[in-house]
Amino acid sequence: MRSKLLSIVAGLGLAFACLQSAQAQAQPVKFALCYDLSKSYGFVTPQIAQAANDYAKILNQKGGIEGHPIEILVQDHGNEPQRGIECYEKMKREGAIAFDFLSTPVSRAVLPRAMADGNVMVQSFVGRGDAVDGDVFKWIFPIGPTYWGQMANNIHYIKTKSNNNLKGVKISFIYPDYPFGQEPIGVLKTLAAKEGFDLQLVPNPMPGNDQAAAWSQIRRNNPDWVISWNLAGMHVVASREMKRNGIPMDKYLSVNWLNEVDLANIGLENAKGLKRGTNVTGGQSHPLMQQIIKDLYEKNKGSGDRKHLNDVYYNTGLAIYASVFEGARLAIKQNGWPITPDKMKRGLESLKNFDAEGLLAPVTVTTKDHGGGGKTRIDMWDGAKWVPQTDWFSAYDDVIQDIVKKESGEFAKNKQ
Structure with missing residues (x-):
């Protein structure tokens, strides 16, 4: 009798263990x-x-x-x-x-x-x-x-297109004037001081529907490159202003937030030559x-x-x-x-x-x-498809690391 009871208890224990296991398996x-x-x-x-x-x-x-x-x-x-x-x-x-x-x-x-x-x-x-x-x-x-790394990679790409010498190269940065757009400015200023390029900061008020004044500033600067931190319809507005101001599309290097809808709204042929910092493989x-x-x-x-x-x-x-x-x-x-x-x-x-x-x-x-x-890569729109201009790469890692340690150190200090 005692043996039978032990057998029942053991069986119940096994059943309970199985139930627990099944319940654990079902938990999302x-x-x-x-x-x-x-x-x-x-x-x-x-x-x-x-x-x-x-x-x-x-x-x-x-x-x-x-x-x-x-x-x-x-x-x-x-x-x-x-x-x-x-x-x-x-x-x-x-x-x-x-x-x-x-x-x-x-x-x-x-x-x-x-x-x-x-x-x-x-x-x-x-x-x-x-x-x-x-x-x-x-x-x-x-x-x-991060936006810091992406910006550093953009600058490195421009450097490769400038005989590996950025001294005197003019770069205009157009960005929506709120945290997203402001995020890479510190990196840009640091790299401008390091490499000697001419940096023009062109803030644009949200929601970015009126960029006429910003692109007039850019036209007067006559930059070699325009790095854009625009979003969505802002790219379409930018393309119209570029055409009005006689700025060729192949000078435009966009943040990763530019997609196929934006291309269609700009016009697939009109967007030819546009470049984008890319984080993922499309298609x-x-x-x-x-x-x-x-x-x-x-x-x-x-x-x-x-x-x-x-x-x-x-x-x-x-x-x-x-x-x-x-x-x-x-x-x-x-x-x-x-x-x-x-x-x-x-x-x-x-x-x-x-x-x-x-x-x-x-x-x-x-x-x-x-x-x-x-790591990012630079892609170019050829009128029909995105064509990679680089492999995946990261640049100025030492500069980014220095800025990271400085900023994170400030965060840690202010927490205490």
Whole structure:
């Protein structure tokens, strides 16, 4: 009788253990996308959220991340810092393991809270450049190139086109006069002093619909190059003003936020010669894109409009979340379930030469470097397609590192 009772107890214990295991397997990994879906960044956020959801569906069809389904939580913050903070607090209560705001002003506002709480904040392609310093910004992950790194790479490209000598070269920088546009100015000034180029800063008030005065200034300067930190329709306005002022399009070097919609609105032929700093591979030839088309959109299971698959911003979303999902996979594989902020942090810090099969430049994230290398490339529009002008590269790494340490040191000092 006693033996039979022990057998029943053991069986119940095994059943309970199996139930616990099944419950653990069913628990989702949650990612919070607090995005501006209604105001300044509505030209890009729907595509990135759509890509994140599509990639989550593809992985969930294969069992999720190490057996755990992915859940994408999306909410609008309207590019308002206070609403971004409110979204963060809500998503924190809902159990998100990583938080993404895709806005420089909102990211800057939320950053101190995420740091104080010990929560992972994703800051790919936006936000403050010194956040790559993992010693200071322990919970912030600007994986990929920051605006600082992208600007440094742009200057290096111009240098290669100027017989490797920038002395006397005239560069005009046109930018929307708010945090996003202002972010790379310090790097520009530092490099101007180092290399001897002539820098003209041309701020333009938001929303950037009237750039007549700005381009008149640029025309009078007669620059060799114009670096633009414009967004969306601002590029179209800029192209019209360039034509009116007799400035050729091949002098225009854009920030990465210029997509196929902008090209169509400028005019595919009119945009010929335009150049862009590029963070990710565009087009639909990538294996992940092909799988998404086959498994989701050809079966009417996609997360949004199929036309967005032609947009480099969709690929940008895939690139961001390829890195984030891989970090979560490493977190669970290396340290087990349940996933915690600390495990997620260590997972992201384990990314090594990760490029999502060529979707982005290889990134290696460490405890000290949360950016992963800062590589971009320069592409040129030839009237029909983007043509890479360089391989993936990073430049002025020592200059960027010096600025990062100076700025992150100020942040650390002011916190105390």
